[in-house]
Amino acid sequence: MTKVQCIVTRKMKLNGELYAKGAKIELNAQQYNDLKPTGMVISEADLKAQADAETAEKAKATTATKGKSAS
Amino acid sequence: MSNFSTGAEATFSLAAAAPATFNDTGYAALTFTQVGKLENIGDIPTRVYELVRLQLLESRVTAKQKGSYDLGSQTIRFAIDPDDAGQALVRTAVNSDDSYSIKMNHPELGTIYARALIMGAPATWGSTNDPSMVSLTLEYTPATDTDDGIVAVPVT
Numbered sequence: 001m002t003k004v005q006c007i008v009t010r011k012m013k014l015n016g017e018l019y020a021k022g023a024k025i026e027l028n029a030q031q032y033n034d035l036k037p038t039g040m041v042i043s044e045a046d047l048k049a050q051a052d053a054e055t056a057e058k059a060k061a062t063t064a065t066k067g068k069s070a071s
Numbered sequence: 072m073s074n075f076s077t078g079a080e081a082t083f084s085l086a087a088a089a090p091a092t093f094n095d096t097g098y099a100a101l102t103f104t105q106v107g108k109l110e111n112i113g114d115i116p117t118r119v120y121e122l123v124r125l126q127l128l129e130s131r132v133t134a135k136q137k138g139s140y141d142l143g144s145q146t147i148r149f150a151i152d153p154d155d156a157g158q159a160l161v162r163t164a165v166n167s168d169d170s171y172s173i174k175m176n177h178p179e180l181g182t183i184y185a186r187a188l189i190m191g192a193p194a195t196w197g198s199t200n201d202p203s204m205v206s207l208t209l210e211y212t213p214a215t216d217t218d219d220g221i222v223a224v225p226v227t
Contacts, residue, residue, distance in 0.1 A: 012155075013154050013156060030088045034086055038162070
């Protein structure tokens with residue numbers, strides 16, 4: 001069974017266990033796919049992809065601003 | 072004095088995924104998310120047949136047969152807990168047209184697995200002396216055209 005390393009995005013009770021915001025938990029892929037739409041957990045891979053996308057977006061915006069001031 | 076069971080310690084869990092096979096092994100391979108703070112688990116799914124009547128002229132008797140069957144519906148009541156992952160999954164499931172896998176467990180009466188549509192989960196905040204509750208409605212639906220998908224596993 002594939003396991004997914006996740007970060008808890010808000011306080012969460014899951015199957016009797018209480019997890020604080022920011023806690024790291026391991027879920028199997030099926031349960032992660034179930035819970036992902038609730039926004040209570042995010043996989044480390046998805047979180048990194050999100051951060052990379054934000055960095056790329058910021059870099060793009062900075063380049064565009066520099067281009068405008070140069071012209 | 073007669074022995075009887077109550078709903079004490081019964082649990083209700085769900086999973087968005089369908090099992091690979093609609094039997095004990097298939098359902099048990101899923102990871103279910105439990106819904107917390109249950110107050111009442113409601114009706115357990117089972118076949119309920121329609122009654123077909125034929126009123127015979129010559130004898131005046133009404134002959135009866137069983138017609139189609141329905142796997143039934145269930146209303147589960149639980150107290151609102153915004154931190155409960157199972158309750159969050161219920162809210163997501165209400166917006167889905169897909170059937171969910173259901174697991175109900177009772178310490179004496181065993182485990183029931185089934186497939187159901189999550190029809191609605193209206194909340195009632197209540198008054199000062201009422202707990203704020205959700206009334207979850209499920210409609211049980213067959214797993215396939217030929218398989219009800221309801222599995223009962225007794226306590227061993």
